[in-house]
Amino acid sequence: MTTYDIGLIVGSISSTSINRRLARALTKLAPQADLRLNEIPIRNLPFYSADHDSAMPADAANFKRAIEAADAVILVSPEYNRSVPGVLKNALDTASRPWGDNSFDAKPSAVIGMSIGAIGTAVAQQQLRTILAFLASPTLTQPEAFLQSREGLITEDGVVTDDSTTDFLITWLKSLHEHVAHAIRTSA
Numbered sequence: 001m002t003t004y005d006i007g008l009i010v011g012s013i014s015s016t017s018i019n020r021r022l023a024r025a026l027t028k029l030a031p032q033a034d035l036r037l038n039e040i041p042i043r044n045l046p047f048y049s050a051d052h053d054s055a056m057p058a059d060a061a062n063f064k065r066a067i068e069a070a071d072a073v074i075l076v077s078p079e080y081n082r083s084v085p086g087v088l089k090n091a092l093d094t095a096s097r098p099w100g101d102n103s104f105d106a107k108p109s110a111v112i113g114m115s116i117g118a119i120g121t122a123v124a125q126q127q128l129r130t131i132l133a134f135l136a137s138p139t140l141t142q143p144e145a146f147l148q149s150r151e152g153l154i155t156e157d158g159v160v161t162d163d164s165t166t167d168f169l170i171t172w173l174k175s176l177h178e179h180v181a182h183a184i185r186t187s188a
């Protein structure tokens, strides 16, 4: 099976982020699905402004090039007030500009997230899908991945302590691999 390079964008900059734990878990489990996951950091991105369009700040330009270099991108995000966290929205806006230089154009993507709420980031993910559709990024549709956190489910270094969650994440990564292969095949 072809091994793909996948960029990982975490929609939380909290030092205790459960979504960063989830991102680490995916990174550990990815080789089983023939994927190499590497984080594309968003912490140092400036707030997007149209003033940047003529000359992107270095952090923003590097962020865009990292997305373009990846075979696909996973967004691992919490939900804030039933929506997309501001840091992640800013990152997506940065990636989308300047007009005509949208780094997500035809880039396969997937969304996944974990929250303390019972519907596990479902609303934020739906809004992310709307943004990714506008950016012309083919996004993995199934399986959806709405994860509710509980104490000890994923350790700090990304070990999943529950077999059914581990199995689900491996299945999800395998579906992502098929999605990326299909998207690359049909765009060639």
Ligand SMILES: Cc1cc2nc3c(=O)[nH]c(=O)nc-3n(C[C@H](O)[C@H](O)[C@H](O)COP(=O)(O)O)c2cc1C
Binding pocket: 012, 013, 014, 016, 017, 018, 019, 020, 077, 078, 079, 080, 081, 082, 083, 114, 115, 116, 117, 118, 119, 120, 121
């Ligand atoms: C500003 C804010 C808004 C939140 N809104 C939601 C929400 O809409 N839905 C939800 O399930 N959890 C919500 N939460 C709780 C998050 O699920 C919880 O803080 C989670 O740990 C955030 O993910 P992170 O640890 O990766 O940053 C919110 C938390 C904050 C700080």
